[in-house]
Amino acid sequence: MAKLDVKEIVLREIRMPLREAFATSSGREEARRILLLQLIDAQGRESWSECVAMTRPDYWPETVDTAWLALRAWIAPLVLHRTFAAPQEVHLFLQAVIRGHNMAKAAVEMATWDLTAQQQQVSLARLLGAVREKVATGVAMGIQPDTTTLVQKVREARDLGYRRIKLKVKPGTDIEAVAAVREALGPDTPLSVDANCAYTLADTEHLTKLDAFDLLMLEQPLAWNDLTRHAELQKALKTPICLDESISGVSEVEAMVTLQSARIVNIKPGRVGGLTPSLAIHDTCLAHAIPVWCGGMLETGIGRAYNVALASLPNFKLPGDLSPSARYWERDIVSPEWTMTDGLVTVPLDRPGLGVTVDRDRIDDLTVRVERVGA
Numbered sequence: 260m261a262k263l264d265v266k267e268i269v270l271r272e273i274r275m276p277l278r279e280a281f282a283t284s285s286g287r288e289e290a291r292r293i294l295l296l297q298l299i300d301a302q303g304r305e306s307w308s309e310c311v312a313m314t315r316p317d318y319w320p321e322t323v324d325t326a327w328l329a330l331r332a333w334i335a336p337l338v339l340h341r342t343f344a345a346p347q348e349v350h351l352f353l354q355a356v357i358r359g360h361n362m363a364k365a366a367v368e369m370a371t372w373d374l375t376a377q378q379q380q381v382s383l384a385r386l387l388g389a390v391r392e393k394v395a396t397g398v399a400m401g402i403q404p405d406t407t408t409l410v411q412k413v414r415e416a417r418d419l420g421y422r423r424i425k426l427k428v429k430p431g432t433d434i435e436a437v438a439a440v441r442e443a444l445g446p447d448t449p450l451s452v453d454a455n456c457a458y459t460l461a462d463t464e465h466l467t468k469l470d471a472f473d474l475l476m477l478e479q480p481l482a483w484n485d486l487t488r489h490a491e492l493q494k495a496l497k498t499p500i501c502l503d504e505s506i507s508g509v510s511e512v513e514a515m516v517t518l519q520s521a522r523i524v525n526i527k528p529g530r531v532g533g534l535t536p537s538l539a540i541h542d543t544c545l546a547h548a549i550p551v552w553c554g555g556m557l558e559t560g561i562g563r564a565y566n567v568a569l570a571s572l573p574n575f576k577l578p579g580d581l582s583p584s585a586r587y588w589e590r591d592i593v594s595p596e597w598t599m600t601d602g603l604v605t606v607p608l609d610r611p612g613l614g615v616t617v618d619r620d621r622i623d624d625l626t627v628r629v630e631r632v633g634a
């Protein structure tokens with residue numbers, strides 16, 4: 260078996276304006292600062308990955324700048340001076356020696372999966388255990404200035420074929436907005452809401468009003484570090500709670516199951532520290548009959564490739580936040596760009612590695628800083 264022998268890690272920051280600003284209960288993003296990695300191994304093979312940390316710590320504690328520091332100062336030096344038998348070993352090692360910094364660790368760990376797929380001449384999806392050639396896609400709709408605009412955007416998204424519509428909500432922009440959207444969509448379109456931690460248990464009675472709209476789920480209503488209160492809230496609600504920010508690994512999933520804090524899990528490989536813990540969460544949830552879906556972080560086509568591969572696994576039973584490139588970007592940094600037909604994205608099963616080619620010229624044009632570690 261080939262070994263993982265990474266000789267150089269290149270950190271690169273690019274800036275990409277979003278086609279449309281994305282507002283949540285906790286922040287607003289107009290242009291993405293994106294940290295990209297290149298890992299180069301002893302044979303000269305190369306893998307690109309994307310660190311999903313954002314500009315500000317309003318979704319998650321890490322940011323582009325803290326991830327850059329963690330990668331340069333601690334993670335890259337540790338990985339560069341060792342040989343690993345497999346990506347799982349990279350994860351175990353990083354997990355053992357560094358607390359937190361999951362998004363920074365994930366960027367390295369995920370690239371080692373791609374390197375392994377390239378060594379074995381298989382697609383990343385097949386290496387992970389793909390069972391489907393197309394994955395269902397939902398759209399995440401940011402908070403809009405008014406309900407009329409929201410309803411119009413939701414109609415457009417539905418007409419594009421999305422298999423599920425998710426609305427960002429916050430106190431004051433919730434029940435009425437959901438009622439208007441449900442009315443416009445009719446009863447058959449799967450609809451969900453995401454609160455990004457904006458409520459407290461004092462809002463329980465208010466949130467029970469959501470039960471009238473047959474929502475697929477209420478995503479992360481309460482604080483990220485509060486499984487106990489989520490269990491209290493879930494007892495009072497018919498609508499299934501889904502956890503996003505609260506799940507940073509298998510142990511939170513186990514606690515969630517014990518406490519009955521939620522019935523659905525959102526997996527973002529960046530948030531949990533990579534694809535190895537994503538697979539472990541996937542399997543744990545499957546064993547407890549808890550469906551999972553793949554979340555999004557407004558990724559470029561590079562991050563999207565990893566998410567699409569992951570979403571091809573059996574327990575990804577609900578549509579993911581896997582919008583095609585054109586939803587976010589004027590022009591993506593991969594070719595072919597990610598597209599969606601009839602609400603489905605095709606999993607590249609038959610190309611080695613990620614299944615897309617990185618557009619280096621485009622990346623060079625967008626780059627604002629580069630740092631090489633280990634060259």
Ligand code: OSB
Binds near residue numbers: 453554556557581582
């Ligand atoms: O809570 O799921 C979230 C985007 C950035 C940060 C957090 C979240 C999101 C999304 C997904 O809702 C948007 C997307 O990538 O399509």
Ligand code: MG
Binds near residue numbers: 453
């Ligand atoms: Mg979320």
